[in-house]
Amino acid sequence: MRHEASPRPVEPRALHFGDEASRQDAAHLGMWIFLATEVLLFSVLFTAYALYRLTYPGVFQQAPAHMDVFLGTLNTFVLVSSSILVALAVDAIRNGRDFAAAALLALSVLLGIAFLFIKAAEYTKHVHDGALPGAWYAYEAFALPGANLYFTLYWVMTGVHAVHVLVGVGVLVTLALRTLAGEFGARFHTPVELGGMYWHLVDVVWLFLWPLLYLT
């Protein structure tokens, strides 16, 4: 929706959009484009996954048996729950309940951190098994040609995703603090919405990684 700007006096730089509505339009559009670039970033990894799955079909089918499906699935629940909390937080701030919004954001931050801890526990287990990427692969129980590639992809995909979770947690913490400080409310909450969009993307990417890497 483009706002038909009316002739208006020259205003200071900060207001060069004219009004809040068109500024919000711009912010949302910018965020959507940014999310598209994130999807393309991950698409490289999905392409590589598809290629090596075609090359080593057996390996990629057996590998999930060597993963900790319980922890992976638990993480899915953790991340989806936090995504729901963020959606509720956005709803709360739209209705002017800023304390509720901050609390919901804080809760989802906790879940994000829980996700990272569970992921770290999994990584420790893989290191213990010797299921390391590429040259360092030393997992005796699963020593087929191509297994190292599966684990390379596993580390890279979940690693890049974990970096995104980490960034997302940082974003949510900032948003929660700024909400508490009273910067956002029913009239202005664009940053909360944008941060929420980002967190949903992080969640959606995991919803693709989980079946590809843990279930077959």
Add this chain to the structure above:
Amino acid sequence: MAPSHAEPSVAGPSYLDAERGLWSWLTTRDHKRIGVMFLAVLLLMFLLGGVFALALRVELLTPGETVMGRLAYNRAFTVHGVVMVWLFLIPSIPTAFGNFLLPLMIGARDVAFPRLNLASFYLYMLGAVMTLWGVFQGGVDTGWTFYTPYSTVTGREVMPVLLGVFVVGFSTILTGINFITTVHTMRAPGVTWMKVPLFVWALYGTSIIQVLATPVLGMVLMLVALERVAGAGLFDPSRGGDPLLYQHLFWFYSHPAVYIMVLPGMGVISETVCAFSRKRPFSYRVIVWSTVGISFVGFLTWGHHMFVSGQSTFGAGAFSVLSMLVAIFTAMKIFTWLGTMYRGSLWVSTPFTYVLGFIFLLFFGGMSGVAVAVTSADLHWHDTYFVVAHFHFIMVGASLMAFLAALHYWFPKMFGRMYPEGMGIGTAVLIIFGFIATFLPQFLLGNLGMPRRYADYPEAFQPLHVASTAGASLLGFGFLIVAVYLGWSLRHGRAAGRNPWGSEGYEWLSDSPPPEFNFHAPPRFPRPPHDYANPGANTEVEHAA
């Protein structure tokens, strides 16, 4: 008309004078200043890349070792390629001229995210410094394409270069996001989609390619870096990986990247052709839709770089046909420019001379593109000087000619001064001639079988190499002259006035140089931007607000 606003000369300082001091430049959020800063850095990069180009040509003057050994040669062509492609050609027109002009051309006060714009500049600087640091740390010998598995085993210095290019890519993405959002949300009243200036359309198409392709490049460079530090094995056949995957992903970015280089140039040409033919574009719609078409089909042709890499016959055939589709869209553009000139009142100025050079070289380079897109012919030409000549015709011939056309066309707008026109035209002719002398012999060399990226060659090739080196010297000399007279004009050129070319582009409705927020009052543009039927129709209402 509001008389109080009608006199531009009394209405406030230009963007150059609005604030003073180095710090005000380094922290500016004014898109015009950011554009000028990019321009300055890009010209430095061009100089650096050019010095290495001349070094390469000197080495090739005689067979055997002339001035450098083979390893040094490999490093020199890598510096040349990396600097020219990643640090100059890809960002050049969008970041310098796009930043400066896009908001002016749609009547906005700035881009949508001015702070992001500044961040994009600093990311570019960071990436450039990392890249150059790696390059001068001892040298990289992979070529600008970083093909695996070689790039995963050769010297350590590859790491900073990979990461530097990755960071520059981020800067490109931010600029792309900014441009797309600006065009969508900040057009002035009256600037409907079908009244958007053609240069803006070109930047829009380019931004879409940048936003969609660059993340793929970024990720694949990260994977190569990972391959180096962690032996990840994705591209290493000895660990079960597939080196071809690298090539697919690399060219998935880098073929569209050639359009990132050439589309903005085409936009510049569309603008200047109208201005110097005094005619509306032959078909605005064809220009716009061929821009969109190129942006789209450009994504489907990457495989033509891999005809000899063991691709399936079916794949090669499909990529061959898709590649030729791009040529059709390009031809549509060429016809619209010729159609615009036809029966126009042509004004042979410096920018227009570069336009003529551009059209000729693009045509020639594009035709050779169709030739190498034929799989059977490419078997012969692949990795020879024929390909080198092809892509230099397109990238240097088209992108660089357009860059020079833009520099001369908008120089009065950016700095408020004119340059000596006779010098400009003469130098343009010299540069075009030097260019042809440099690269035409390379087609012949390639056809005779001279491989690319070799420091040495048999005696029989020498005459053609000498011709090429001579042409390159002319070219270098030409750039030197441009630098001198433009530098001189910055201070001593005669004042340009608001619209020295009598152009009907929206950007000329603002002062030269423009004031801090582009227009003294919010502009309204009732007529299309390239409408020469009613000269001055937009100007009359500019200050009506």
